[in-house]
Amino acid sequence: MPSEVTATAVDDNPEAYEQRHVHAVYDHIASHFSSTRYKPWPLVSEFLLSIPAGWVGLDSGTGNGKYLGLPTDHPGKFWTIGLDRSQGLLNLARTAGGSDKIREVVRGDVLDNGWRRGAFDFAISIATIHHLATVERRVAGVKRLLESVSPRHGRILIYVWAIEQDEHSKRIIPVSTRERICVDAEEQCPSGQDVFVPWVLSSDNARPKVPRGEQAQNVPPDAIRRYYHMFSGEELRVLVQSAAKELGLKVGPPSSNEADANSSEGVEIVVSGWERSNYYIELRRWQI
């Protein structure tokens, strides 16, 4: 079993690549995965605390659904609907790890658009976009988020894994083979790193949980290595700018467009930063 993060390169069929190195892995490790990832991240909880009563949100790539039951002190103040591709994870998310509360979950791909346009008031994408295997697919992932929320007030929070890991991280990160990831030649060009992460290492206790026999019988060696694109520096901001541009949205605070005085719409970067080995960005859509 691999014991550290290793560099990888995506082949020329990113969809099949994700199927092999993301979806198949999560389906296989679903039950093990869930028990190790129950704590909501503080910044996500904080974002959700600021959501008003009556709103409906999308958790795109909900995994085990740990955010679907928040806020716990005001049950049902707003509703968050979980989307994921993994049937195994959805079965867990539906009951939030075996509780008697039933959550709302939908099976689907984060690059699909199976919603009324702008149907949601908010969307969160936590540790999901970094599983998309090309920059074009990551841009598409952000576009879907921007399209899923209300053009007038929609709020979005995105979290991805950072190449800059904090000092307590057990992970060992290779620094070779950095790729250029620019969509737009005019943009600043930060680089990230495609890696495989052995799933046992990213749990709090790094002991193997796949029974040996089961692993030998059912799982190809690939299946315990998850694909991640580790983000660096400004990469997440650039991704948002590319997605906004493709949708014809201005990036910045609300302002009327002088060339077209009648209407203008855009997306404001409310806050962005690095926290505990992850980059995050909070967005707000606006329309004038």
Add this chain to the structure above:
Amino acid sequence: MVRLITHNLLACHAKGCTTNNFPLKLTDVKLALREADFNPDFLRGFLPRVEWDALIQASREIGDTSLPVERPEMLDDDLLRQLHHVLLEIHIDEGSMTCPNCGHVYPISNGIPNMLLAEHEIW
């Protein structure tokens, strides 16, 4: 579990299907009733966001006629309880959702609607 609150947000996304692709028609449903936390603040806030005609059509399709055909201006206590029940307490455990435009069928199985399209299911 799919409830009408979620159904109210779903739309067909088959290739080229961009108009008249909502609401998905519910058929062959198996229902379960489960109590949910009653939160009037949610219901009052959600009322202007819901696609009311779609909610009425869907609730009739699964055999509930308790809600008024016209979107209410105000929610009195009775209406709050009815809306709570229709949106959040009726679970569709099994069934089909059919696009009114292209006829694509999205199955609901074990309470989970499957919005994956056929070409993505090859694995």
